[in-house]
Amino acid sequence: MIPALAVRNVSHSYGARKALDDVSFCLSPGSFTVLLGLNGAGKSTLFSLITRLYAARHGEIDIFGHNVMREPGAALRRLGVVFQARTLDLELSVMQNLIYHAALHGIGPIEAHRLGQAALARAGLADRAKDKARSLSGGQMRRVEIARALLHDPRLLLLDEPTVGLDIKARADLLALVRELVQEKSLGVLWATHLIDEIANDDQVVILHHGKVLTADSAPAIVAGQGVANIGDAFTRITGAAREKLSA
């Protein structure tokens, strides 16, 4: 089976500072994969490379078999992204934001309106289509951004720390929405976070630490491999060992 996302031996530096060091992992279609790492681990850099904001200095990134640098059009049209920073245009209405995004994927306004209404209904925001984006709460904005990212029917969804700044209920609602989408649409999801409690039992987990992948496996397998009680302890032990190795 072709992986939804294949990252192979990717390294990247900003000047002398190495942000990613030989990063490799795969993400299957229909799987929820958590990219777990502390702040500064290299998660956002990896997202920038996958979304082709800039090019990886070494290594390859494929989305459903399409190389991001060699076939950017084919790769990016299969990809939906929710960035860490809020990227809605606050001056425009919710629906205008969706129509603009659809145009960036070659979808005309009539079709975009239809798709937008369906996407907002799924996100529980059908009645907010005409409201200015500025009037939404943080959680609602995130839901609109997810609706927007799915408008062109991508097969892979990237979310870069989407729950930052949200209250407990909004966080739980957002996670539930995305997990539902994985089930319903067989969507591949890469969810970057530093919050252990966002990991569910059957999730795939990639632990990124100081730009290196320390482990990539299912959550139960990682926990069992470390002989600990939960994924939080496993993360502490794995990153602690890496820290000791680094200082030795």
Place this chain on the structure above:
Amino acid sequence: MSERAAPTGFTLRQYLICLSGVVWREGLRFLHQRERFVSALVRPLVWLFIFAAGFRQVLGVSIIPPYETYVLYEVYIAPGLMAMIQLFNGMQSSLSMVYDREMGNMRTLLVSPFPRWFLLGSKLLAGVAVSILQVYAFLLIAYFWEIEPPTNWGYLTVLPALALSGLMLGALGMLLSSLIRQLENFAGVMNFVIFPMFFASSALYPLWRVKESSPWLYYVCEVNPFTHAVELIRFAFYEKVAWTSLAIVFAYTSAFLVAAIVAYDPARGMLMRRGG
């Protein structure tokens, strides 16, 4: 419309949808930012109504092409003010691109599967369309100040000149936006780009006068792309073509555009050196 798949997998119709979407969004933003429209209009009008009226007696203008008679100083500086609107608009677009990049909005544009040169070109065209609207709003008010072309055809013949000069100044703004690290650094653009470009040009005084007082400043004005944008507009408003200026503006536009596209190229661009 052709539905034949283009090399990147998009049809011509989809390219047009993308282009019109970017222009539509820029238009909506412009409508929502009324103060931007008002200030874009007030700036040249202050120059026209106050500066030009005050200097009318001091700065006499001899008969130089494209004028066939003595003209009032207000008439002389009107093309410079049209270009000034476009200069400020180009820099305003640049400012909004830096802002969008800092706020993350730029990423939604750049993550589109359309080729990056097309996305940047669409953004540029959207900015040019807005600047042309501003210029015509200025011309409408200037008409009541008796600033008008010899015949009404001048309003039409000036349009391609405005499109080309708008493209040049917009492409320069786009290039600058890729070089500016942070929003705070933008004040430098005012001091080091807008003011020198405007004052070291033929916008406010004919170059023969500059040459009389300072030959080196004259050469600076001659290589200043803004001078040629002004002359292109001045001649077009009088239904004439300033061929040298046309060639120079065209060359500068191409150079700025290529440099901006390279700067935003994922593999070679400036974004990478800064880490986004």
